[in-house]
Amino acid sequence: MTSGLQVTDLGVQIGDQTLVDKVSFTIAPGRICGLAGESGSGKSLTALGIMGLLPDGARRTGTAILDDLSLFALDEKEMCAVRGQRIGMIFQEPMTALNPVRTIGDQVAETLLVHSAASRDEAYDIAAEKLNRVGLPASRAGLQRYPHELSGGQRQRVMIAQAIALRPDLLIADEPTTALDVTTQASILELLGELVSEDGMSMLLITHDLAVLAGVSTNINIMQNGVIVESGATEALFRHHRHAYTKKLFAASRHIPRQIALPSDTERLLDVSNLSVGYAGKRGLFARQGPDLTAVNDVSFSIARGESLGLVGESGCGKSTLARTILGLQALRGGQISLLGKNVGSGQHVPASLRAAMQVVFQDPYGSFNPRHRVGRLIAEPLHLLANPPQGADREKDIERALDEVGLAASDKHKFIHEFSGGQRQRIAIARALVIKPALVILDEAVSALDVSIRAQIIDLLVELRVSHGLSYLFISHDLTVVRSVTERVMVMRAGQIVEQGDTADILDNPAHSYTKQLVAASPQIPADWLAAGGQHAKSNIKGGA
């Protein structure tokens, strides 16, 4: 039996910047220790520091003791023996974390072969066994398969099989489920929990998602700017946190914007009936046509003026295709879309006035903008849809007003997009959508890529704008908590079809359809009674100043 990992005063410097400072924590054997924080907090560097995999030029201080082995005192060769054998690590993006040109059998067996733990044949047998253990029996994903043939969840299982092949004492998991769907996330977390309890392995679980940690970790450390600001046993930390940052973080993650009362008798803004959208198989010059895909299958719904309708579903369900079709960017195969009573076609056939009535905000705050244009020009792009687009001073006034409404300064219109942070860029994206005063705004995972605290601010902004401009929203998201707080009604989509729609609170509290039930059950929640007002109790440890 091991005595776990003890990290004392770990520090990481790159250049003259200190990115991790005096980080200390203990991971007891057979326990899951959580490390939470927003992007840039230093949590990944901490993990890499423990593994000795920091980028070239980084300096490391402190100590880490695994059992009686002082990790930082080992040379590279000895550390290679530790990695994979006594400490395993899995990463965030299963798509890129596996070598695309080697079979999954090769990659799992490699762990064994590199540590000379088995002969060639034995290694492959053990690899098959480990893959089976993580839920990939040979019937579904044999040793000969390649990573690109598997789904995201399956790839992550392969990653886990690689990492635990030699039954390490400790598994470090750096955002292991962030890139996965909610239901897949739930099953991976379940698998990890099993491995910990059955094999007596300890785990360091790094994530920004507090709800995930609430469900599985024994204790939590909160990191900000390279420092651990607070730590403690999970439930105790949630109930009795003291540090200002922790308070802020917890508040943001359960933030509920003000609720709006909808006027009862409002006209229908968007009407979608029996919509079907498909992709013809790819066809080249001489190649045969590929198989046809149906992305949206017989979908019907409507949005009233001033209403916010949510659309929930996992990746591949067709929600993005639906959004693009409504926007007139994709041809329909069947059914009808009408906005303000007029039919929405696609491509050239959508009149400018109709396009002007609906705009979109995307997920990625970095890719949504041409890096060479100034912000003023970026915001003004939709203006050309107007019959008489404003010129000169009027145009500038419109741009400045849009910036002001989203909480930015008029002078920002002269800057380039890379000068702004992620949250500010989303504000600019919203400004761009608003400048033309549309009736409907489609928000496609608009807050998913943002940190928790920023997300809360943007959600507030969206709610305020809805009131002041009388906007309707189609709010697409995979995050049920966000959807609950921003929408009145919600639709659940799966494999191109709407399986359930209705009042948000109703659907999420009492789901009728089995898939909705699955989604709701899989979404990690922080138990409600833990989130009663954070009291003052000496149970948690605060590090450093507020």
Next chain:
Amino acid sequence: MASASRRLPVALVLGACLTMVFLLAAIISLVWTPHPVDALNIANKLRPPGMDNLLGTDHFGRDMLSMLMVGARTSIAVAIGAVTVGMALGVPLGLVAASRHGRWLDDLVMRGNDLVFAFPSLVIAILITAVFGPSAINAIIAIGIFNMPVFARVTRGGALTIWSQEYVLAARVAGKGAARISVEHILPNVANLLIVQGTIQFSLAILIEAGLSYVGLGAQPPLPSWGRMLADSQTMISFAPHVAIIPGLAIIITVLGLNLTGDGLRDLLDPRIRRQR
């Protein structure tokens, strides 16, 4: 981050200097050369580098330095012509192909590209000169035709990346058509790639032109060219090596300078600027 220090890459500085030397030599030769290039001076033939003739004389007594300077003109002219032809044909092709990605037009353009690639410049030059006779213009056409698929491919590759960016989707939501988007959004963003590739193709054109002249398919006498200087020098290499070595060095230095400039430009124009997040 350290973007404020827009220190120019070393390669760029070095390359630009070398290139400048070559360009200046060509420009100056329009008005002055150390000795007249058309004056034959047999008595003076095959002098090694010395005071009178800085780089020596060739088998007709002509001053090597002057010949080099005038030869530079031919090289530049052919290279500029070839790159222009290549870009003028290739870039629009690449833009169109990228805007119609996944459809038959894209496939057609790509297949056509591969096909033209199969004809090395030399082969195209052979074809053209077999029928029309050798000349500098034909060299420009031959190298230019070969350049076309290079620029088409590079443009298309860069354009495809940009088409998949969300801001292009936003432009489409704003109602802009493919042609407008290609000009407003795609072209400025691939301009960097094209500048770098253009520099590289320019240096390549100089090498190819030298090869063509060497076998007699390029600029014809009396138009001087480095390649032909080398062809003429071949028989004298054992007793007058400088006649062979010097034009070769001129080619090397020029091409090296251009390549360094291209590499330096690539470093300079890189999304390092975009890395300021």
Next chain:
Amino acid sequence: MLGASLLVASIAIFVMIELVPGDPAAFMLGLNAAPDTVAALRTELGLDGSPAERYLRWIGGMIVGDFGTSYTYQVPVAELVAARLFVSLPLAIMALLLSTIIAIPIGLFAASRHGKPADWSTMGITQIFIAVPNFWFAMILVMIFAIQLRWFSAGGFPGWDLGLLASLKALTLPAISLALPQASILTRVMRSAVLETLTQDYIRTARAKGLSRRQTLFNHALRNALIPVLTIIGLQFSFLIAGAIIIENVFFLPGLGRLVFQGITQRDLIVVESVVMLLVFAVILVTFLVDIAYALVDPRLRRQ
């Protein structure tokens, strides 16, 4: 796909050679030829008939190995070409092998020593060699190794029947001068491909499993880096062919180059047509082989 490319290429060549000069027979005989002679040649060459007919006759002939008869030598072109092919082809292959054998290990080595003297000195050297015209380098090699040191002859080719070793020796200097700039390009491509691969996530995964840097380089980076390198090798082949033709001039090798240049000077369109077709065929074939090689190396490209 292979067939389609060849077809289109042949059409392009045919158009250039036979249709553009208007009347090939008149072109071949020159301005002072008597009309009777021209007419006779036209019949002999089978030039009466529509372009489509002539084209089909030409293609049909090629498929059975009849490339027509050289006007200058009055010998079947196929014979002329065959003899020369056995000089040009081995030369191109030798150069290809040489450049690949040099480039891949050095590129790998430079990448593994990224940022250190071994790396940037390799980069500097290759940067210079890329700028070297291969025919000039050939002349220098001849100057040093043939004239001064007398290790090799300055040119000429003994013929394969006079012995394998002697022939290979005659091809050595030419192959080296061809290979040098190619090897330099390939080294740089290999190095950047490996460096690019080393930034990928799966490299980090491999290190986390306990692989040393060296093991990671060979087990993961190398194979993935070969994919872009393959593309370049395929592209470079067309340059190699062009280079081989020029190099033959320096070394007086009786290869395809000499044949086609003589054909141009003598206005022997039949010869030019056939040799160009052959060269283009070689390049298209190599591209095709590279595509196959891709599927071998990258499982994502294999059809299910």
